[in-house]
Amino acid sequence: MEVALFYAFASLAILSALLVVSLKNTARALFLFFIVLFAMAGLFLFALADFVAITQILVYVGGVLILMIFAFMLSNKELLADLQNKSSKFLSLPNWQSLLLAIGFLAVLAYGIYEWQEHYPQWITENIRSGAIIKAADNNIQELGLHFMTKYLLPFEVISIFLLVALIGAAHLSRKEDIS
């Protein structure tokens, strides 16, 4: 049952990601990107990371995709240009070149996974032996909060400052320039 659900989410993610890159219409591709992100959040659940999955849905679907759709609608002229000149050259140069590159990279990664043959690193085997792996009954959110506030306090603060700086920078970049 678990494996079947995993395959369902994985195939949903992969198929809709393929559709995202193959569709000509940017608006449809963006809405399909929603489905990819939801399916990826479902995959996170199978790795017992429930808080990460919820954060993925909140941040991506609530924030990032709304921003992307806004940017797409504000630069709307591209839609017409896309529809006009893409259809004539389906197998134009950049398309098959990048397809070749992506498939080559996938082949390298798949070869690496095949050669690996599930030889786990030492820390994984030791943790499996001593039982220090995350189980389904664990209280993930409490543990995450404890670790954020103790062990990972410095990265947490650094990333807070970084997010503040990035958002101020984004607001500064997208302001209306006064014509003087």
Next chain:
Amino acid sequence: MISITHFLVVSAIIFSIGLYAIIAKRNAIMILVGIELIINAAILNFVAFGRYDKLNYGGQVFALFAIVLAAAAVAVGLAIILAVYRKYKTINPDNITDLQD
């Protein structure tokens, strides 16, 4: 209990799709979508390996950091795209050829 190989294969495929989107697309927003796909593949790997480390919770903690970084990258990237569109009236990276106006 899903083995770690399943996660690795799925994230490798998503990574390659994102790479294709970055190289092939003629639209800056779709290039940003490709970057997001790659970041999501990386987060999936973080989470899949983090399941075997209960003492540090490093996988999930850094997956959350990666989500925050991706959100910041998208905010700045879309602001840049809008500024470029205001000046050039296009968001095709092939047509943006000047560094200054």
